Amino acid sequence: MKKLFPILFLILLTGCLQTTILKNGYSQAPVNPKVFQNKASFDKSILAQIDTTVIYEEFLPVYYNGSVQQQNILARNNHNNRNTIYGVYRFYGNGNYNLFHLDRNDSILTQNMFDPAYTGWRGVLYLKKAKLPEI
Template identity: 50%
Template sequence: MRKNLIILFFLITTISCGIKTFKLKNGYSRAAINERVYKNKKYFEKSILRDIETQIIYEEYNKTFYKGNKPINVLARKNYENPYSYYQVYKFYDNGNFNLFILNRKEPELKSNMFDPEFTGWRGVLYSENNKIKGDLITQISGTGTIGVIKQTFEFKGDTLFIDRKGNSFEKRVYIKRKVPIELLKNNAEW
């Protein structure tokens, strides 16, 4: 019995439990420590940025929440029919990094820490693959808090961003450009 317990303890302490992370300044969000999860950044080309605005955010457009049998097509921030008040925004940086931030429409006053990658948010890297803009989003991938990588394809058309997530059975996610005061977006994204 004692031998089995020693073996079990050894296995538990040596098996990796996923991506190693650290807590961000808000005290609960996590970011990956290991640079290997950002490895595709080496395929980033500056030309990717020609269709991407880095001085704005792209906010979630809600077209999947239904009232009755009709979809409510509106920015998630303005969808007061949806009891879930949180919505997503993407922020892209000149160095090929990006963030996914979660905002709450019940807190309409925007503050700089809402867009500070050292304070909150999920991190990602852009790269080019087969003439497409790809992104690796390092985020929570399970209800138990496991951190992993979600592969995404980005398509920018005018003021609209379409995101297709690998393995997602839903249609493309839609995000719309939103200008916010530039002083809110002056944070660095170094990973």
């Protein structure tokens, strides 16, 4: 009986975490609408601050040796960071957004790189205490 409990628990847990494999063959996206319960907190007024027709790139801080000052730089241009993967965001009018990961060593951009059916992480924009949470 002791061995059966952990197996039963894992079966129940994986049943709650329903996902689908995206077209790239390995990325997964949740299919259970309960995962995005915070969509109820979406406020269309947020879209006044966001242009849904563009892709936004991450900024990362750059620290200079011997200096306390920091300067923000596009993550793809931050060659002090050995990690060549950076994120870009695409926002939609219904409050959803996608985070796509790109590689700065791959200079040719393709349509699949920005296709949520092919790749990307999903999320919902919402207000928390009257302001946007950090993404």
